[in-house]
Structure formats: C-alpha cells, structure tokens
Amino acid sequence: MTETTDVVVIGAGLAGLVTARELGNRGHRVVVLEARDRLGGRVFTENRLGRTLELGGNWLHWTQPHVWAEVTRYGLEVSRGPRSEETYWLAGDQVRRGNLDDFMNLIDPGMTRLLEDTTKWIPRPDAPLTNPDLAEVDRYNLQEMLDKLDLSEDERNANEAAWVGHFNAPLDQCAYVNALRWTAGSSGHWHLMHEASAIYRLKDGNDGLVNAIAADANADIRLDSPVTSIRHHEDGAVVTYGEDKRIWAQKVVITLPQNILHRLDVEPALSEGKLAPSRERTASQGVKAWIRVKGPIKPFFAYSAQDKPLSVIRTEFVGEDDAVLVGFGADANRIDVTDKDQVQAAIRVWRDDLEVLEVTGHKWGEDPYAEETWQIQRPGQLTKYHAAQQASEGVLHFASSDTANIWAGFFDGAIESGLRAAREIHAQVSAASATPAT
C-alpha cells in the first residue's frame, strides 16, 4: 500500500527545512525527502584544515531580515574574520599594496556610478518587478555596464575582481540587475551591500542554524532519499523516491536549485516558465577555495582581475603558525580548488611569499544535487521568469533561495521562500477543509 501524508517537501536545505517547520508545527503531517546523507544542501559545514569551514554558504547580516530572525530565534552567536591589515590589487601585471580603505576608495567611483539608479529600477526589493520598465535594463550584462564607465585600468581590474567575488561567474554572463537587487536590499548603499554579503558568520558554523531548524520541525526527515518522479493530479501527487518507494501527498513542495529542476521527472510537466530558466542555467559557475598557508602572516585582502583563476582571496582565520584563506574565482574550469599546486600558482599573482600547506573545497558545479553555487541570474531571467518560477502548479509548490524576492541566492532568500510556500499551503488546505460539503 502506498504511504500517505499531507505534505512532502523535496530537499532539506534551508528552504525545505523552513517549509517543513512551519507546516509541521501548524499540525500538517510533513515528510521531507532529502537526496544527500546530510541536511543543509548548499549550507555545508565541515571541520577541515584544522578549522570549522563553510564549503557552501558563509556570511549573513542583520540587513537580511529572514535569516536574522532565525539568528535571534535560536540565539546563535555571530562573529567575523580578522580585519585586514593590508590589501593587494593589480594594475596590469603590477601589484599594488595599501590598506582596505585605499582599495575601497579606488572602487568607490565605479561602484557609485554603476549603482546610482538602483532605487529607480528596484524601488522595492521585496517586490523586484515593481518597475514596469525593468526589462529595459534587465537585458544588460554586468560587463557591458562596467565597460560604459570607461574606468582606468586599475579601477577596472579592481571593480571587476570585486564583482567576481560577489557573483562567482564571468561578468558578461551575469545580469546587471543582480547588482541592482543586492544594492536595493542594502537600501541603495554599495558599502553596506559589500558588508552584508561577506563579513559576518555564525561563530560555531552555519550547520548550527540548519540543525536548529530541523530539531524544531515537527516533521519526518528522511536522508538518502532522492526523489526520482512526481505524478500529480488535482487532489494530490505520488512521489517516488529511493529504491522505488512511493508516497502520496495532498501537497508537494519542490526546493531543487534552478539548474537541476528541469531534470526532475514530473507529469504533467512543469511549465516552461520553470523549465526554460533551468535549461538556460544560472550564471553562477565559479569556485570557492579554502587555503591553509604557513604563518605567521598579517590578515590581508587581495583582488586580482576577473580572468585570473582566483580573483579574490582573504584571511578568514589567523593562527600562530598558520592562517586559512578563502578565495573565489569566476570559472570552475580554470582551477581545481583541491589541487595544492594550482592554488599555489593562482596566489602567485599577488604574492610569492606565501607557502600553501593544504587546500580544500567542494565542486558545486559537479554536485548532482546542486550544479551551481549561489544563484546569479543571466540577463533577462528576472523579468521573464521570476513570477513563473515562484508560482504553484496544481498541488505542486516551490521554494528556493534561487527564486526569492529580496536576497535571492542567499540564506535569507531560502528562508523567505520557505515561509511563503508554507503560508500558501496552510491557507489553501485550511480553506479547503473549512468548505462545507454541499
């Protein structure tokens, strides 16, 4: 006999776990099916290189309302990496050195001009399609908008490297509106956007947040349970998972990342508004590397240029005789972040005095349950697909950071989307059960 439940949630990342918590705690029977042998999805905390490292999502901020509410709710402690004492950047092949303020002053004119129309285009980050003319600007990629600024070589390299750190992709594939949305989420201030996306982290690891939500969820969470198909009808759906196990549910919530959604076997098929952006893929295709170097060293920040294997590196942990750096590059084809020699060579762009001891990272592009890092849209994707990506289809509902309103691509967006999906389902199911039989 097929097992039955009220709601099946596919995926135990933040979006799925929040959906499960909200519904389970309102009395719905919830089963969460997670393909991996662990919770968290793109939140992936491990002890490596002698530290607690975030192989996936790292930073959060009080300007991100949904994630900060969770920090408060569970009393999680926040900390930050060491303040940088020196900063390196490139002018052509020449290495420049200064402090972080020097670098920020270098990129300030470019950032300010690039983002000056933020509130015109995205007056309401919580409703990103508010400006009816947004498609006019959504056709541009970030590179062409930077090129229009006609910056000096120093400024151009520096601005581009900073954006690779943010967007984890070649800039000519990234929609300019991503930059507007991030800045709109920071009330139009690019310095705040910079801080919101890359400074503060949970002191004991981001898995603390994942585990707190899971422990708080009145739900049956099943790991090692990859979903292979969904057959849905007007009154429910049959979900097949694992070794041909089946479960019937009144509602199903799908939280798969954009890049893999089109591969899920769903009948009747999902709408083109969901399948097309999945086949087009997100722009995000870069790397995050963790690098242990010999110490002692001073905490530093370094920016190169967008075409280098690593465009940004900086110290996240400083010990007495070692330090651990984090690095980002635009294209996973340019560097294997688990190869010490390749990483050592990438660092030589700035410094030949650092000895790499060990490296690690997760290859998200090759991960069958993600195939992307954090979501960055391609030109046109926001205005063409955003509404369709969020919309429910019959008994199927959708939650993912990739399709969030305010901080899409962040923890915050995952939580926002989970709250929305749960609210919709609870309202629909309650309304249906309240309707008197005629």
Ligand SMILES: Cc1cc2nc3c(=O)[nH]c(=O)nc-3n(C[C@H](O)[C@H](O)[C@H](O)COP(=O)(O)OP(=O)(O)OC[C@H]3O[C@@H](n4cnc5c(N)ncnc54)[C@H](O)[C@@H]3O)c2cc1C
């Ligand atoms: C390297 C990296 C750095 C990042 N840095 C930051 C940062 O600093 N700050 C920040 O806020 N965000 C950051 N992010 C983004 C953030 O981690 C994600 O946006 C967020 O965690 C996504 O949550 P989600 O629940 O929407 O998706 P996911 O976490 O991807 O969850 C989807 C879940 O579905 C599961 N799944 C997939 N297919 C199936 C299937 N067929 N059956 C069952 N389960 C399935 C997956 O295993 C996964 O657990 C980063 C991400 C990466 C990868």
